[in-house]
Amino acid sequence: MSEPEAAVAQQTTELPLRSQPNDSTFDIVATYRDLLASDPDLTKPVAAIESLIALLNTVPSTTVYETLDTVKSHSDLLKASVDNPLPLQAGTDLFLQYLVASLKQQDGSFDAVRQHLLRNGRLFASRAIAARNGIAEAGWRFVREGKCVLTHGASRSVTGLLERAAKNGEGKFRVVYVRDEVRAEESDRVVKELRSKGIPVAEIPEAAVAHVMGLLRQVHMVFTGAEAVTQNGGIISRIGTYQIAKLAAQAKIPFYVAAETHKFVRKFPLDQRDIGYKQEVLDFSSTGPSKQPKDAVDYTPPELISNLVTENGVHLPGYVFEQLLDIYGSLNG
């Protein structure tokens, strides 16, 4: 696992606080992209947090409020640099709130908080990865012998959970994988990975989902990941999730979402139009083929979700609200 330079620096140096006092040259967007590219295990919220830590490393420690302002402005920069800001917002909000909360607790010992953050950059990342194992541990018992799981996308939480269930020795469950022909390579990779663990996989096209669910007792549950979990317990996830959830609800098949708690975000989508950014899925054209956005997402409302499987256990969608209220105190994003 290769580590980004910034992280190495902050881990090895004892007191790297005032090493690079030039704020203007720090490019948070590039840092974020480097981090994501260098470590395939990193999730977007955690990469955002790591970038902000790298930012703290470069700016001089002046006053608390100045630092908070810098963090805020760079968070906004970061969010503006990507199409879908929600996963990042989960990370940046958490980071900012952590700063504020720990300053309140520790009598304003700002340097102590800073040093803690700067020194433990890698720890946070490893905790985030441990959280994924925690999800597998919390949820694999849903996948019992003789069951059949339908999934799509390339959620690492879901594949981790399925692999954990396969490791159980029984390995007698089956997986229906919904292929995404736009991302044939990714689908091939996930299917290959699952098959390498001895899991029988049936690949189906997206158009066959309703039919397969209609074959009685052939699919017992749906597992899917999420890019972000909204405060009402819904999820923002790879496009296609919503229709699978709707079909599952129609067929009375339980729909489980495997997501780490650091993906919880203060956002209350009202419907598909309100996913937090502008996404042009409809491209009307009479001359050429329509264009599709690259990483399109959709919103799955909490009514369609049976349970959230987090590293803290299996919960109802209402759990998100409790947890967010617990640390933010209010929910006005």
Next chain:
Amino acid sequence: MPSVSSGHALDLEKFLKSLKGQPLEASINSLISLLKRRQIKGSEPCAVATAHILLQVVARSKWHDVDSLLINVSRTGRKLVDAQPNELVIGNIVRRVLGLIRDEASEDRGDAGDESASDAPTPTDIVPPAATSQQWATRRLDSANSAAPAARPPIVSSYSSINPPKSLFHLLSTSPPADGDVSPFRNSGASTPTWRGNSSQIHALRSEVIDGIEEIKDEISQVDDQIAASAEVQIHPGDLVLVHQPSTTVERFILRAAQKRKFTVLIAVAPPRRHSAEGQHATFRKKLSAAGITVVNVMNGGLMAYMSRVNKVIIGARAIVATGGVVADAGAAAIARAAKEQGTAVVVLSGVYKLSPESPFDESSLIEWGDSSTFVSFADGPLVSGAEIRTALTELIQPELVDTYITNLGTHSRDHLSSLISDHYKREDADFHIWEEAEP
């Protein structure tokens, strides 16, 4: 039948009486066989018996520090759970007692807020020795059941769900990197050096834990009364209330309301069985009539016909699982669904001790199958040899069908159950019955 018939109550009483005169091992074994033979059945008797036997374990088993006490309690608990896995309350009581021991132990050391886990020992030195587990395995009386634990898969991964973080801040928190890989005996293990051999402390802990278990026993005995306290709020004058095979909890609830209100009760009864006494719930009907309440028995069959006139459906739970699903007497789920169809409110009555932190990973394992000889005479040779007759005693009511849960702590919605669970059970005890499954 949910209402405890006299024969079973007798078995529980007999068992409780026998506790004093017998050695601990014998008591545990006799409880296990009573549970297996269903001579002690129903949530309340099982809970009471479990609390009693755990009290004996705390009082009489050999332990010299908190860890060994936790191990003793969880081992006994596991044997009981294995003996009757359908009765979720057994596991609940064991978890309550384990949580109690942890609380008392951390209080005694004067560090109630030991969330930091900064002094957590390495996991290796507190794993229960394999030798004792082995010994325990051979002690089992019933060899037929020894295959049961093997069916449950062992936990292999290093990250267990036993001690997960609570807050979202965990990701950034200041605790050292030791987290994520901690044994369930973490909290108590910290105390090992000072605890060992200090008999006065052990004595104090023992009596505190025993007091705590006595409190749990009191709680169980008061549950029906406390639930009945909200009866007047729930039942209004002129209501038409439907109850399904009323348990003692439901009976108390209705009778309490009957003291002040005039309403009508429909009792949905199970289809008649052979040998069953004439007139089901006769004493309950008599008491209600004495209070001036109109009572109607309806067959479980044509409930949809009544449902349009019913204001409220009241169901007594055998257990509630973490998602809000309710384990109830067979037939209740159909009633709940009929009620949902008509928009009738479905109220579930249950003591908090019946609320289980377990998720229903496998619904079929929660269903209890009963004795089909109540429907078919064993003398009917062609039928006995020619047909398989099954009868489910319990079933799971889907949480979507339930509107309100009433416990001894008040009235709750489905979303509130998770905080009740976290108030009553410690996370590290949630999976106590599979802690030691890595053993061969």
